Amino acid sequence: MDVRSAEFTKYAANCMLATKISFMNEMANLAELLGADIEEVRKGIGSDPRIGYHFIYPGLGYGGSCFPKDVRALIRTAGDVGFEPVLLHSVEARNNAQKVVLFDKLKSHFNGDLTGKTFALWGLAFKPNTDDMREAPSRVLMEALWQAGARVQAYDPEAMNEAQQIYGQRDDLTLCGTKEAALRGADALLIATEWKNFRAPSFELIRDQLKTAVIFDGRNLYDPAVVARHGIQYVSIGRKAS
Template sequence: MNVTVVGAGYVGLVTGACLSEVGNHVCCIDSNEDKILKLQLGEIPIYEPGLDQLVRSELNLERLHFTTDIAHGVSFGDVIMIAVGTPQDIDGSADLSYVREVASTIGEYISSFKVVANKSTVPVGTGDLVTREIRNGIAKRGIECDFAVVSNPEFLKEGNAIEDFQKPDRIVVGVEDSIAASIMRELYTPFNRSHDRMIFMDVRSAELTKYASNAMLATKISFMNEIANLAEQINADIEQVRIGMGADPRIGYQFIYPGCGYGGSCFPKDIGAMIETGASVGYPLKILKAVRQVNDKQKNILVDKVIVEYGANLAGKHFAIWGLAFKPNTDDIREAPSLTIIQGLLDCGATISAFDPGANNIARQLYKSEERVNIVDDAYDAILGADGLLVVTEWKVFRSPDFVLIKNRMRSAIIFDGRNIYDPEVIKAHGLSWHGIGRARAVFSAPAH
């Protein structure tokens, strides 16, 4: 099948490469000429494990190609997937200007039946908007041309996106046209062989399914952070509580790890969009407002712990940060807790050295004019002379560090563990001080040395 993917960002690249790998011919479209030129050379603009090799392989096999020519893309694809950004608008709602623009352009060039699939995360009713824009474009040309708009939301986790696409837990398709349903089933057949993962529903329900899924996951995170903060106040250990909770199969262990808040390009934006959707129909989403409020506060939890240790005036203090990306195995620092933490420390007068295995280059660009923030190329260079180490992202490389070297290199051997990745007893044995999240019974200070 010929597939056009409009938008060569994170979702578009993964979708295009994975569909190409199973034998489809895929045309990826993007308006950014520099990005397209680099992609044509096999240079990937994002960090996603395995994606660079997959794209280069499919380029060499000539099943995947990149262009800025949208007219060619509309003509080429039997299925046209819209995978452009829907950034958060000023009022918190999703900005649909890119989606609208793509739909309008499809209307300008469409000349035969196409299935137009929304992969972008969009508010309920966007399928209707896309349909209107395409129809308006067709009407202006004075022709008749049939098409079908479907909702096919992505459920890709950054850092694990290729496996998520290749081995999906569900494939949601919102469709109200039988021909389009058959085409979408055929398209996903290679990913649907062991058992039927396809879930067909109406377009609006599919659009809401994506938002509701992310909202539920964000709610679990904020709930667990609330319980962790309570545990600290009442001298309980959230790690033991987590194990006891997760043993209930109705709850499970996923997304009940406390930490220093969620970030990224999805959860913050989607929570905001859902809150605005509720407001637009006169139904305030009180739980989601609380989820956002808790998360905004949780991003400051490590700074709060530093202030308890040293006071609010951190002038002359230097801190190391391990982890800048909002999660491991990505270079995405959008809405990352690290950004809030860095600003909080700077506001108190501190200086910072930071390291991230994937996001260093992006962070350097962000902080290139901030002399008090130094992005270094080695985790152990970051801790040199530090008054505290703040672990913000749970990359594997941070899970079993050289605690002896940490103690020797730091001015004050204190670890603020924002992801509870260390065993307090191990830390204690090495003579370091440790502060976790929700583990008041395990918090301790090492003897002065």
């Protein structure tokens, strides 16, 4: 492979994966309006070997150092040679919009007023198994909450030091030592990263620790029927609220 093609291959690969993520997020938002369950849709289309299951999980959008940078870089490169990358612009626009979806659901649930409320946040890193918070959806979510007058009690298995370095000492941010500690006295639980140790929590503890028994899950970790059986309202991405 020649050097120019090799460089382009790297950008094209990351842009293709980013496109799959943005496509699924767009389908999730549409499924919710149409009364479909995006998790069932995901299983259906993923069973087609031409599509597969990789990178078709709906959520709060992509972050990190590679996908956002490479999508923007290829958009700029296209502009330099007079080409309008319509699809790449849409991929980026959907991703930016997706990062505020959970906040919008939260604000609607509390009738537009989040002033003085406290929210438990599970997950700060842009994906599991890293402490990287670059362009993480959690940052957009937290900053929107602060702007709305709310407080955040956050926990992440790896990214606590990173969050401390980014935000320093704030009256509206408490970094908790465990996911359970983040729940205490919170008005709701928000999930922004799909860490493995978030997948099988004690729903009884969640219900008992929260002021209002409601989970806003930005990564679709749980079965809505299971959550509902524990007396917890469940709001996720692309599925009906339980």
